[in-house]
Amino acid sequence: MSKPILTISGILVLSGLFWACGKSGEEAVKEAENGVFAIHDEVMPLIDDVMKSRKQLKARIAALDSTQAAGSPSTSLRIDEERDQARQIVQKLTLADSLMMNWMSQYNNDTLAKLPSEDALRYLEQQKDQITDVKSKINNSLKEASQFLQKP
Structure with missing residues (x-):
């Protein structure tokens, strides 16, 4: 089976080049770089939220550990599941x-x-894909942490 000559990212780069034909190469590169950093600048402030959420989850895990030590065996399974879920979110x-x-x-x-x-432009397209993936992982893990922490 032969490989496609153009990948999706290749097509995007080529379309970006055609679009940029009306601009100088430097202008097109600067605009693409600005797009990458717009995503970075949107996500970077969320790192504080990531740190706060991790700290809250670790405190919740510690509270679950002490609850389990003082609790009955019947609640042990529920606490184990909750602790595992919190640990998975911390990992994310x-x-x-x-x-x-x-x-x-x-x-x-x-x-x-x-x-x-x-x-x-090709390099910046790769960087845009990478930072977009980072943005998605940060947003998804923060959403999951928030939902977990709102549970009683």
């Missing part, structure tokens, strides 16, 4: 935070300025 929040930090550390603005416009 930790992953989301880690992905954001990794994205920021690997983003290479210096190299971007040295690339030809076509390569820079």
